[in-house]
Amino acid sequence: MMATTEPKDGELRERSLFYSLRDGMAWSVMVGFGDHYLGAFALLLLATPFQMGLLVALPPITGALFQLWSARLTDRSGRRRNIIVTSAGLQSLVWILIFLVPMSVPREWAVPFMIFFVVCFVVGGHFTVPPWYSLMGDLVDPSHRGDYFGRRNRICQFFTFVSVGLAGLVLHYFEKLGPGARPYGFMVIFGVACAARLISTVYLSLQYEPPYAPPPREKQIGFPEFLRSLGSSNFGRFGVFSAAMSFAVHLSAPFFVVYLLRDLGLNYIRFTIVTSMVVLAHILTLVFWGRAADRFGNKWVLTTCGLIFSVGPLCLPLSTEFWFIVAFQFVMAVAGAGFNLASANYLFDAAPPPQRARYVAFIHVLNASGVFLGGLAGGWLAGRMPPAIAWGPVHFNLASGLLMLFLISGLLRLVILAAFRSRFQELRSVDPAPRPVHLFRLAVVEMFSFK
Template sequence: MFGQQEDQILVEASPLPIQEIPEDRALTETKLPATVTPDLKIPKAEIRTSLKALTTEGAFATVFYSIIGGALLSNFLLDLGASTVEIGLLASIPQLTNLLQPLGAFLGDRIKSRHWYSFLIFGSSRLPWLLIVPGIWLVSTSRIQPRQLVLLTLAIICLSNFMEALGRASFLSWMAVLVPERLRGRYFGLRNSVVTLTNLIGVPLLGLTVSKWPGGSLQGFGAVLVLGVVFATLSLVFQFWITDVNPQLVHAADSDTDHSSPWRKIFSFLKDGNFLRFLFYSALWSFAVNISAPFFNLYLLGDLNLDVSVVTLYNSLGAGANLLMLMFWGKLADRIGNRPLMISVGILVALTPLLWLEAGTAPIFLWAWFPLLHILGGATWAAIDLCSGNLMMGVTPLRNQSIYFAIAAAVPGITGAMGIAAGGYVATVTDFGGLPTAFALSAVLRLLALLPLVFVHERRSVRVRQLMKVLIPTLKRQAGAIQAGRTSLKPLPLIESEKEGSPASSSAQS
C-alpha cells in the first residue's frame, strides 16, 4: 500500500499553485551547481526504488529508537533507581554529541560511498545495546548493583550517540540528493506517516510487554531490546536498495577540490546570512523546547506514578494524531512553504506546556486531559518536525551541504543540552515550583524563539499574513470534503510568493 502511495507522489503530483514545474523534470533532475559533474543525475526508476527502501528502512529503525528513547528507557532507568538528574542526562547526551556532527560531515565527505559510511556508523552504534541484556541478568541475580547497570546504560548511550553523530549529517545529505526538492513535503510526509504508524502500533505493544512480562519489567525491557536490535539490523539491510551517492561528485568543482582548505569549507556558513538567521532560530528553539520536553514522561511516571503501559498509550495517541496530520502538512508545505507553517503552528506548540499546569490523577485527567494533550502535541509537532527538516534543506547550498547540516545540528545540540540542564535545575528547586515552573518558562521562551524565524527567507514561501487569509477557509473546505468522503487535498488559492528580488539564501544562488 505504501509503495503505491509513493508511486502516486512521484507520478501524479497534485497541482502546485505557486509555481508550476514539469513533473518529469521534478523527478529526474537534482539541482546541482553548474560546475558539478552531471554523472550524479539519478534515473526516475532508481529514485522510486530508493524512496521505497528508505521508507521501509525508517519503519524498521523506528522500532529500535522507540525502545532506546522515550518512556520505555525512562521507565527502565527509574526501575533501577535513577535520579531526576540522570534522567535529564539521558536527554542531554544526544544533544551534546551533536557537537561531533561537523567532524562526521567532514569524514563522510572524504569517502566515496554514502551507503557504506552509513552502514558502518549506524551498525557500530546499535550493536552495543545488546550489552544491557547480560547486565539485566546480573542485576536480577544480585551479582551487580542496579546503580552499576545505570552507569553502564549511560555509557552505552554516550557511545551510541557518539557514533550516530558521526553519521547523521552524511545520511541527511544522502536523502537530500535522492528526494526531489519539489516533492520533499509530500514524500517526507509519507515516510514520517509510516514511521508514526509503526510507533502507533508498536509502542503500546512494547509497553504492555514490559509491564506484563512474567520476570518483571527489567527482564521485559531486555526482551524488547533484543527485538529492537534485530529490527535495527534489518533496517540496515534495506539500505542496500537505496541508490548510493558519491559525495565527492557533488563537490567536484575545481575551486573546491584544488584550492579551498578543509577549514574554509567548514566555516563557509559564516558568510551565509540567511543560514545564520535559521541557525539562530534553531538554537533558541532547541533551548526553549528542551527546558520542558524531556520531563513530560518523567512527570507522568514519577510525580503522578502512572504505569508505563498507560504512558505509552498516551504517546501512541500522540503518534496517531501525528500520523493523521503528516500528509496534510506535507502537501500544504509544498504549496505555501515551510516557514509560514512553522510560525503559525509554532505558536500552538509554544503554548502547549501551559496546558500541563493543570494536571492530576483524577479520572478526568487520566482519561480525557492527558490524551487530549498528547493528541494536540502529536498534530502540531508533525508540522514542526516535517517543516524544520525541509526548511533546513532549503536554506543550505548543495555544495558542502553535509557541513551545513552538521552545524545546524551541533549548535542546537549545545543549546538543547543547556535547556535540559536549566529545566532540570528548575524542576529540582522546590522554591521555584518544580516541574510546572519549568513548563511555564518553556512556553514563554518558545514564543520568543519564533521571532528570528520571521526573518528567514525561503524560496516559494508566502507571507504569514497572506497565509492566514486563506488557511482558515481552506481548512473549513477540507473538513467538509473529509465529511463528504473526499480525502484529496484541494489546491490553495493562488498566493503571491515572495518576490525573486528579495534577499535569498545561498541555496537559491546555487
C-alpha cells in the same frame, strides 16, 4: 546470449526510495520498542532528576559533534552509503549493551553506564545523518520533498505506533509478574529494537548512490566560518532560532516522563497510551503538514506549529486528569510533527547541495547545544521549583513543582518565536497563508486520506 540491460538512473532512484521506505519502517520499529522507553528504563534504574536531564542532554550534543567528523569524512571519501551502513550496523549492537545493564552492573553504577551506552547509541545514529541527508537530497525531487517525506513519515509513524503499543503490553505483562521481572521486560523490547535496526541496515545497503562530487577543499566552509556567519546569513539565523527553540523545549521535555510516572503515578499501560499519542498525531497529520509546507512554505508551518507548542505547556497545570493529559500530548505532538518536518525541509532548501552534509552537521551541532544546555538547566531547576504559584493575593497550588518548569519553558518558547519570526525568510515561491476555515478543511481531508 542476451545482453542484460542496466537499470536507468530514474529506475534506480525509484527503487532506492522504495528501500528507503522499508528502512524507515524497520527503523520505526526500533524507535517504538526502544527509544520511547529509555526514560522509563532509566527510572527503573532509579535515575535522579539530574540524571534524567543528563540522559536527554548529553547524547545529542555528543552525537552532533561526531556529525562534524561524519560530514568531513563524507566529503573526503565520497562514499555516503558505506558510512551510513557501517554506522547503522554498529548502532544496532549497542542495544545489547543497554539491556544487559541491570544484570551486569552494580546498582550504584547502573544509570551512569546506561547513559554512556545511550551516548554510544546516539553517536552511531548521528554519524549517519550528514551522508543520509546528502544522499536523500539527491534522490528526492525538490518540488515534492514535503509530500514524499510526509507520506514516508506517516507510514513509519504507523509502525512506531504499533510498536509502542506492543512494547507497552510486554512491559505490562512483566510488571504483573512482580517488580523483579521488570528488567526482563526491557530486555525483550530492547532485543526487538536491536533486530529491527539490523533489518533497517540491510535496506540501507541496497540503496543506489548517485555520483557525488564534494566541493573543492578551498571552497569547503568550516565550522568556525559558519559560526561567524550566524548573524549575517539567512541559514545562520535559522540555525540560531532552531537552537534557541531546542533549549526552551528541552528545559522541560526530559521531565515529562518523570511527571507522568513519578508524580501522577501512571502504570505502564497508561504511560503507553500517552506516549502513543505522539505517534498517532504524526500518522494523522504528517501528510497534511508536508503538503502545507510545499504549498504555503516551510516558514509558515514553523511559525504556526511553533505557536501551538509554545502555548501548550501553559495549559498543562489546568488538570491532572488522565484524558486531559492524553489530549494535551496529542495536540503538542500535532504541532511537533509539523515543526520537525518543516525544519528538516528548510534544511534541504537552505543548504547548498555540494555542502549539504556539512551544513546539516553544523545545524545539528547548534540544535544539540540547545538540547544539552536546556537539559542541564532543567535538571538543575527541576528539584528547585516550588509546587505553587504565589503572586500577591493570588495563590495556586500545583500538582508538582515540575509544572512550574513547564510554564517557564512555554513562556520562553513564545519569546523566542516572537523574536525570530522576521529574522529568516521563506526560500521558495509559495501561496499566501491560508484562511483558518480553508486550512481546517484541508487538514480534515488530508488527515483521513491514506492515499
